Amino acid sequence: MVFIGFHASHEQLPPSALLEAVVAAEDAGFDGAMCSDHLSPWLPEQGESGFALSWIAAALARTAFPIGMVNAPGQRYHPVVVAQAFATLEEMFPGRFWAALGSGEAMNEHVTGDGWPAKSVRNERLGESVGIIRRLLRGEEVSHEGHVRAHRARIWSLPAQSPPLFATAVSSETAAWSASWADGLVTVAQPPSVLRRVVEEYRSAGGTGPCSLQVHLSWALTDAEAFALAREQWRNGVLAPPLTWNIEQPEEFDEAIGAVDETALRRAVLIDHDASSLVDRIATLVAVGFDRVYLHHVGREQVGFLRFAHSDLIPALKGRL
Incomplete structure (x- = not known):
């Protein structure tokens, strides 16, 4: 069902x-x-x-019941802060929290005063952020230099298990790319033919969530x-x-x-x-x-x-x- x-x-x-x-x-x-x-x-x-x-x-x-949220790490949210927030939510409410991560929108991110990158750069930044968040949720100390930076970061209050990290995707191209790192996919209603391609590309690229x-x-x-x-x-x-x-x-x-x-x-x-x-x-x-x-x-x-x-x-x- x-x-x-x-x-x-x-x-x-x-x-x-x-x-x-x-x-x-x-x-x-x-x-x-x-x-x-x-x-x-x-x-x-x-x-x-x-x-x-x-x-x-x-x-x-x-x-x-379970409740999830959309989140765009990398500009308005530093991925270390995101990891700490997710760890705390999962520790308090085990098995009920999830997050769907995306590359963001200028309406929310422009307030930092940083430039708004091209979509390809935002995807690279998202990929780096996801990597940082996952390592921190495993209890690792993380340093990173790239589109985002982290210096000897560590999360001390960890949940028993990491919460699921899904991907947000509108296009079939993004869905295929996200299959390499995401625990699942979240998209928005479009014509059935478009949605079918989004799901098929995610599945054919190895997405199992x-x-x-x-x-x-x-x-x-x-x-x-x-x-x-x-x-x-x-x-x-x-x-x-x-x-x-x-x-x-x-x-x-x-x-x-x-x-x-x-x-x-x-x-x-x-x-x-x-x-x-x-x-x-x-x-x-x-x-x-x-x-x-x-x-x-x-x-x-x-x-x-x-x-x-x-x-x-x-x-x-x-x-x-």
């Missing part, structure tokens, strides 16, 4: 409200959760961005309400890499979007008011080859969605997946 998870969006809810939402998600029947890690939201209307590492500790303490899919959806009682919600809160979905990697400010995202193209937004977000239809659309994406799916309702108000998930969406999905 496919694992059905809840995505907690730091860009959209205050940390305290997001904490209550993830607790309610467990009560609603979700199998686990994941969260984003942003310094700023995508859009001014989203209006939030709590510190994920603080929040996830509270979320793990308030729940019993779980493949996870994040799905953005907008649910309301009518299609018009669901579309209006997506347009207000997740119109950034019409933009795609490499453009999204290089924009620095929410206002600049808004400017790049311009007039919202309805067809493009409906491709980026599953906009629906009918449970059966929504289940069919999610199941079609998962059938490509995913072991886990994380559902992100793009509204800032989560109570109604979680009630709908408990009564209709999750039972139907568990019967299909």
Whole structure:
């Protein structure tokens, strides 16, 4: 049976409200959760961005299911600090924490004042960071000179086992590369043909860990309400890499979007008011080859969605997946 998870969006809810939402998600029947890690939201209307590492500790303490997070080591986060944070979370909540590591986005990383490297350099930096983090989690003393530097670093409070370190990947090329170092793969919803290539490249390159899919959806009682919600809160979905990697400010995202193209937004977000239809659309994406799916309702108000998930969406999905 496919694992059905809840995505907690730091860009959209205050940390305290997001904490209550993830607790309610467990009560609603979700199998686990994941969260984003942003310094700023995508859009001014989203209006939030709590510190994920603080929040996830509270979320793990308030729940019993597994929770993971996205993280981009190498610029805003030094990999030694990341390793210490991951070690502490895993030691406190053994077997329940995981992280999906990526090369980052300028919107979160530009604040250091360092230049924003090309994607190829960011991947090299990520590879170095992963190596440092893994060595530290094994208890080694680490010195390193490269895109990142470390000097005689050591983590003293270690967990019994290292937490899983997954890779974030949008393209099939990145998925294939990540198979060499990642314990699993996390990607976002795209057309099934594109997702199939992402999974196939990861598997054919030797990737054996779980493949996870994040799905953005907008649910309301009518299609018009669901579309209006997506347009207000997740119109950034019409933009795609490499453009999204290089924009620095929410206002600049808004400017790049311009007039919202309805067809493009409906491709980026599953906009629906009918449970059966929504289940069919999610199941079609998962059938490509995913072991886990994380559902992100793009509204800032989560109570109604979680009630709908408990009564209709999750039972139907568990019967299909």
